[in-house]
Amino acid sequence: MELSVQKREVFGRKVEELRKSGLVPAELYGRGIENLHLSVAVKDFNKIFKQAGENTMVDLVIDSATSKEKRPVLIYNVQNDPVTDQIASIDFYQVRLDERIKISVPLEFFGEAPAVKNKSGILVKTIQAVDVEALPDKIPHSIRVDLGRLSELDRGIAIKDLDIPPEVKILVDLENVVAIVKPPLSQEQEEALAQKPAVEEVKVETEEKKAARAAKTEEKTGEAQAAPTESKK
Structure with missing residues (x-):
């Protein structure tokens, strides 16, 4: 898939005018290349x-005044x-295909x-994404998980059970369960x-006890200060 962009000569406060015209500022960078300002x-x-x-x-098609x-x-x-x-800015990272x-x-x-x-079970999705390593054009958009395989309670689907292309290397434990x-x-x-009392209820109760204890201590201190001192004979 291709996305057309243009080289940008507008910076600072003028970028806001760019956004009003339906464009978004973007940056292109990568290892060993010069950063480009785009829209x-x-x-x-x-x-x-x-x-x-x-x-x-994505193939980024950079349109300048002289070439593409x-x-x-x-x-x-x-x-x-x-x-x-609303989208404020975008970063593109240039990859090496090899x-x-x-x-x-x-x-x-x-x-x-x-x-x-x-069986009235409760579905638990324990993992939402998987770390992988692959060539840029071999990275899958997503890894599909068929929940229809969960026919028994307490039997999950592990990463090793997923349909993953052979050119994609999984970087986490294959025994990790993704759904159960x-x-x-x-x-x-x-x-x-x-x-079971809620955490907030326990917290409120604790604060109330602290306040009551502080008030009681203050009351005793006041009584002690108000008491007459017995004169020595």
């Missing part, structure tokens, strides 16, 4: 970002405005666990959870 249309970027995310390689140049990149970082939540990189690939859960439907269906809570467990 990209928000509409075009959103379309590509929805497909690629931050772990799929294509660079293989990853969308490294997207910064949003804290008030409007050099393996380490990256986190999200897990994509799909299907319905029979153990949840038929736990047995439903018993009535006794539910009652115990219901009776």
Whole structure:
């Protein structure tokens, strides 16, 4: 997939005018290359970002006044405005096609666990992404997890059970469980959870006890100071 960008000559406060025209400032950097200041249309970027995310390689087409140049990149970082939540800036990282990189690939859960439907189990997703190493053009967009394989309680799906391309090296323990269906809570467990005081309640009670103790100490101190001193004969 390709994303067209333009070299940017606008900086500082003038960047705000750039945003008003539907463009976003961006930076391109990478090992051994000169950083480039760019701008990209928000509409075009959103379309590509929805497909690629931050772990799929994109061909960045840099349009200058004299030529067009294509660079293989990853969308490294997207910064949003804290008030409007609109995209404020973008970082692209240029990769080398002959050099393996380490990256986190999200897990994509799909299907319905029979153990949840038929045995009232509780689905627990223990991992949301997996660290891998691969060539930039071999990095999967996501790793799919079929929840339909969870037919029994307390039997999970481990990383070793996932369908992962052979050219992708997993950097974590293959025995790590990514999803499991736990047995439903018993009535006794539910009652115990219901009776367990909340952390805030305990904190409030503790603060009240401290305040009461301080008030009592202050009262005793006041009484001691007010008491008459017996004169020596």
